[in-house]
Amino acid sequence: MSAPVSAHDIELVSPPGRGPRILIYSHDTFGLGHLRRSRAIANRLIQSHPDASILIISGSPVIGSFDFAHGVDYVRVPGVVKLPDGSYTTHSLNMALDQAVAMRQGIILESCRTLSPDLVIVDKEPTGFRGELLPALAKLKADGARIVLGVRDVMDAPEALVPEWERKGAISALVEFYDAIWVYGLQDFYEPLAALPLPPAFRQRISYTGYLRREVPTRRPLTRYPRLTRRPFILVTPGGGGDGHEMIDWVLSAYEHDRHLPNPALIVFGPFLARESRARFLERIALLPDVEALTFDSGMEHLMNAAASVISMGGYNTFCEILSLDKRALIIPRRSPRLEQTIRTEQACRLGLIQYLDGANLHPGAVRDPMEMAQAIRALPDQPLPSSAFLPNMLDGLPRIDTLTAPWLGRPQMTVRRRVARTGVAE
Incomplete structure (x- = not known):
């Protein structure tokens, strides 16, 4: 009987005529930060992999206002907003928040099934908004996708972040589902996850990419400036x-x-x-x-x-x-x-x-x-x-992401098989 296949034992096998498929989850409950970060990463990855298909899942009500490179598209889930007291409500729908979350969860899961991504990049929330990502993570892990958590340079004060992640089950989700963590900053600037009780072996999977450099787009906006x-x-x-x-x-x-x-x-x-x-x-x-x-x-x-x-x-x-x-x-x-x-x-x-x-x-x-x-x-x-x-490598985030993804996207995944063992026999 064969032993279970883990994500770290998976070899990516190239099928003919299929480019890499990448899914980026951006929960977007407030502001523009998550969306704009996801867009920058998607546009960079499509430059490096022109045959890729990249899907951004977002709750932002203004995602349609942004331009995306050819090969990048998005699915918008029903929006939610944070109230001044820290609680949440639906953005537009006249329904209970739990119903909206269930709808979001279903859309996310079906998108994962249809896209069958090789790489999944989750922005900031390991379990998604109110745990909505967990069913999709289980499906993606079983299918052999590489799953990465991307976090900004600073999350919150340690005394606030640790109980929040414990309450959400974020650390157990990281250990169970994720292959890597990318910090979009520099270790010499700040270590956003230093206070979390991560297993030592998992802490080795953290990579500091540097900040994500922004370029001035060649296409000029239609806005008339004063x-x-x-x-x-x-x-x-x-x-x-x-x-x-x-x-x-x-x-x-x-x-x-x-x-x-x-x-x-x-x-x-x-x-x-x-x-x-x-x-x-x-x-x-x-x-x-x-x-x-x-x-x-x-x-x-x-x-x-x-x-x-x-x-x-x-x-x-x-x-x-x-x-x-x-x-x-x-x-x-x-x-x-x-x-x-x-x-x-x-x-x-x-x-x-x-x-x-x-x-x-x-x-x-x-x-x-x-x-x-x-x-x-x-x-x-x-x-x-x-x-x-500037600190060394301060703005090297996007090239670093290219380097980190190259082993996974150089040969897109269609089938899952074990890496060749030391005996030279592949299962």
Whole structure:
């Protein structure tokens, strides 16, 4: 009787006429970070494997606003959103959250069955949103797919991350289903999983890729930019915008109190900023000759490349863009519901990559000093460029992912068989 086949004993066997198949799971309960990270990885992998088929499973309501390379497509599952108290609800459907999760789970499982991927990259959540990924993981593992967890450089404070992962059963899922963990950052910058009680043997499967470099797309967006972008300007971006109200308010107050700031500002609200907040901000901006606004731009790389400097909240993707395009940046990191942005920002400031203001000022009801922001804006042109403080291999994330996937995707999988044993006999 043959012994069970484990994922580490599987040899990938090339079938004729079939390119690699890759599935990327991005649960997307809030903001744009997971989606934009998954898109960057998918577009890179399709460059290296033009015959591949890559499917992104996402809950983002704005995924259709982004361009994807030929060979990359997506399936959108019903969206869910995080409420201010940390709980979740459905984004659009008038049904209970448990029913929406069951629907998402079914779509994910059927997508896995139909695609039959060789490689699966799971973004951040080892078990998926509320465990929705577990049935698919069992199916994928049985079929011999390689399964990787990809996590950003910082997850949360250890005292919050450890109980969260224990509650979700994330560590047991990692050990049972996953072949590797990729950290999209540098070990010298931060070790996001250091506090987790991972088995020593499994900890050897962690690879630090470096940050994911962003390039300016050759295709120009259709968005018409305001005239102030024809001279040096500050790009103000709260990412998705769902929690960006306080940061935008603080920046606007600086321009209202100091009418002689050296550079104009272009504020990109983000698609998730509340409509009421956007309307109130536009009323204030109409009175400021040196401030303009856009609601959303899916080609933010173009805007950031044109900007003289950036003010942001310090999410992972914006941080990658700041490093990639070598922009002087002022970051105001949020402190809730996670300390992720604060930890990243403090580490980056310690290394001399950016400057920051205390994110405690973003708490609703906080008293924010307009002149503190104005002073920080005035200091932006004198900051060193981030490139003067880069760590080795800082932006090598995408090439590193190419290297890590080459043994798996060089010969796409159709059938599963054992590797040849030392006796030279294949089963």
